[in-house]
Structures are given as structure tokens and as C-alpha cells.
Amino acid sequence: MTAITFELYANLARLAGAREVRLDAGTGIVTVADAVALLARAKPELAASLDRCACVAGDTIVRRADAMPADGRLALLPPVAGG
């Protein structure tokens, strides 16, 4: 995987000033947790919010221990408040 695209929602997008962040993955990014750690290093302003985010590939929640999805896209969903 050469690049990872993070989709940001709600206050995460506001903190980053962008709906998407694209990062070069380099080597060593195997799991979802690896990718989230990469994002925290690249965007320190998001770091404190990432622990309470769910990670989603397509329409499915993935766990930190899961392998990164093959397409390199990961959505980060902060705590929800519908209704």
C-alpha cells in the first residue's frame, strides 16, 4: 500500500480543516491501528480525538487489529449524536 486516504467526519474534519487526508504509507503499515498511528503523527491536532473514533471500510466497522483495507481508504467516525 503506497498511500492511505482518511475520510474525516464532524469535528475531526473541522479540526483538520479538510474532509480527507492523504498520506504516504511507506512500509510497516499493516493494520488499521498502524494507519491510525500514522495519522496521529502527521496530524497532531487530531491525535487526542482518534481513540474514540470508529474506523470504517466501505459500510463496515473494522477493528484496530484488522488488516488495512486493500483500497487504502479508512473513514474515521467520532462519537455519534443523531436524533
Place this chain on the structure above:
Amino acid sequence: MAHPVLSHTPIAIEPLLELDAHPDCGGLALFVGTVRDHHEGRGVTHLAYTAHEPLAEKVIREVEDATRRRYNVPYVRIVHRLGDLAIGDTAIACVVRAAHRAEAFEACRHAVDAVKHTAPIWKEEFYADGSSAFVEGCCIRDDLDGATPHAHGHPSHASHG
């Protein structure tokens, strides 16, 4: 095509009721959540709802199915509004048709709570002083600190609803 559960335009309640169907049902429970003009003491002028739409659609359909099974009711319909809403606009509608009123009320309450707590939808409130904030919500990560799926970790029930 399956019925819509997310709507970028105002929600029409009447078509959701299916009053010309379900002759086996003697109870209809309807909850409509509307935009309120205050939150924790601050004046609210309007709201914006955003969602991760693919997962939100899936979650809401799962809530409908699970509610039908759990309460043994034939009809559960939920629609959540997205986009910019004014005070008084409908944010969410939930209709349950059931044989009797008790399970209609219970199923309706359960379904609305489940959507609030699990569907990836966010509410940004805009205040009278020109500022805005996302309402504190429920963490839907299911592998935090070894927690069981959907551990219910949010600070304040008073902060939403």
C-alpha cells in the same frame, strides 16, 4: 428498491404511517424528533446533520429489523433527516405498527434510542452568539479497552435527545 432511511429533504410523516395496511394492528406509535431552540442553557438558532451515509443506512435498517424481531411487531419505519434544519423542523421520525399499544410504545422508544446511540450521524448546533459546536455523542468504536461491542461510553444523556 428499499425505502429511504436518510433524507436530505423534509420528512413527510403521513406516508410513513401505512394507515391503509396492517389490518392485524391495533396500535400505532409515532415519535417525531424536532429541532429545539436551546441546548444546555444556550440559545440554538439552527442545526446541521451530517452522516457517514453508507454505514448510517445500514445501521438504521438493522435497527428496524432488530426492533421488529425483538418486539414481535410487523412494521417499523425510521427516517432521519440530514442537512441544514431550522427550529421546529423534523429531525427523525419513527413509526411502529403493532397488535397492541404496549409493544408499539416500547418498540418505538427502543428504535429511536438505538438510532441515536449507534447510527453515524452528527449534530452541529449553531448558537445565537454566532458560534457552533458538535454535540457530544456516543462512541461507536467496538474495540476500545477490550469493551464488548457497543459499550455505552458517553458522558451525558442530558447532552442529546
